[in-house]
Amino acid sequence: MKQEAFSVSTVPTPSVILDRQKLIANCRRMAARAAGAGVKLRPHLKTAKSAEVAALATSGQFGGITVSTLAELRYFFEHGIRDMTYAVGITPGKMPVIEGFIEQGAVIRIVLDSAGMVDELAARESGFKGRVPVLIEIDCGGHRAGVAAEGVELLDIARRIAGVPGLVLDGVLTHAGHSYHAADAGAREAIAVAERDAAVLAAGRLREAGHACPTVSIGSTPTALTGIALDGVTEIRPGVYVFFDLAQAALGVCSPDDIAVSVVATVIGQHRAAGHLLIDAGALALSKDTSAGEFRQHVGYGLVCDLEGRLLDGMHVADAHQEHGFVRCSAGTIDFDRFPVGSRLRILPNHACMTVAPYPEYQVFESMDRPLVQWSKTTGW
Missing domain, CATH: 3.20.20.10 (Alanine racemase)
Structure with missing residues (x-):
């Protein structure tokens, strides 16, 4: 099929x-x-x-x-x-x-x-x-x-x-x-x-x-x-x-613009009182590697971009449970109206090797206006 x-x-x-x-x-x-x-x-x-x-x-x-x-x-x-x-x-x-x-x-x-x-x-x-x-x-x-x-x-x-x-x-x-x-x-x-x-x-x-x-x-x-x-x-x-990643960027080996992989996630909740968005990418989807945080504050489990790949100022995955990510903003309060439930974000990984390992395939794009193509990969040991 x-x-x-x-x-x-x-x-x-x-x-x-x-x-x-x-x-x-x-x-x-x-x-x-x-x-x-x-x-x-x-x-x-x-x-x-x-x-x-x-x-x-x-x-x-x-x-x-x-x-x-x-x-x-x-x-x-x-x-x-x-x-x-x-x-x-x-x-x-x-x-x-x-x-x-x-x-x-x-x-x-x-x-x-x-x-x-x-x-x-x-x-x-x-x-x-x-x-x-x-x-x-x-x-x-x-x-x-x-x-x-x-x-x-x-x-x-x-x-x-x-x-x-x-x-x-x-x-x-x-x-x-x-x-x-x-x-x-x-x-x-x-x-x-x-x-x-x-x-x-x-x-x-x-x-x-x-x-x-x-x-x-x-x-x-x-x-x-x-x-x-x-x-x-x-x-x-x-x-x-x-692929590069945020850890390599923190070391000065590359810039965030060189990072070739990211995780697409959906906003699944807003907790306005606590000041965070919930996304459906948690510890299993992002890993719990925080290596970039050794050299830079407010990275957490990954930096947040819009779907075009533009970094959103101060937004990062501050916490991660198994299937939940908590997006907070170090630059101020989140504009909740901009990120309604069902909207999408992209997360740049701290350590690309750890983040991509469990996924069964890559969704590959040449440009944002073209359909994704699936590339194979292996998992496990």
Whole structure:
């Protein structure tokens, strides 16, 4: 049955809508950065989880992507992508799925940061089906995962990998996730330098010890867009740049006008005594991420726009219950007559990755006077 053609004013709410022109501009910006730095661009598709977005993000690139879930790996394989880095620490239980795709012709790199995990992989009764490339994760200052670039564990892991017939060391990988908390451009650049230097140092030590290290992979949108030299790096893996969000705008990486995704919501109530509107986009539709609020007041769970995408001065989602959002205005009282029950608003997300994740599809527009087009995406793990 043919799907009904919706507009922004008729699409069921809440829905996540995607501005294709802004998406294209964002993809071109990162592609230009990678080309200027002389590195490959391996976009992290955990943000968009969409084959149509992947086609734009990899246009003119070598075609490789990054994923974070087996669901993403399966979805992108089914949509023709054969070069993927599974950038979450591996465990033996996930290897059968990964090796199944390798047997079908995919190149899938796994990531680990301990000699113990190498031993666990080597001890699997099923053994290995083919050769699995491995990236050693390096801690560049975020302390989420990884080994120190200058530590002894790095070389121990490399030696263990070399002793397992089913594994081959492909290089190193790091991620400066702490750049999302950089107070200013100078702090962001310092983190970017540390990210680059940690990866390059680790790669150099591996090569000096006699190990091949063809891949030196770094990633994070805030650091990728600092403009520092990337000598010694082979690829970058930013993700949220395809959409951007209020957190990136607060960091100075983009402006609110660059944000390509928003959530369309309907006003479902007015509480004049309490001074807020109720909308049908709550915590599940927007997420409860408040990261932009680290640097800016009165953001809450998202800034409010009209249907044309123009920011409404001071209006933000101040609170969110499961299916209810509370819109308040920091610039004064809300003009309730302007926003009757049944009217619509658009919400810019704090963290696009979190906001779009649960939606089954994107509603995509070229311009506001044209019907929305549905783009696929994956969900889950």
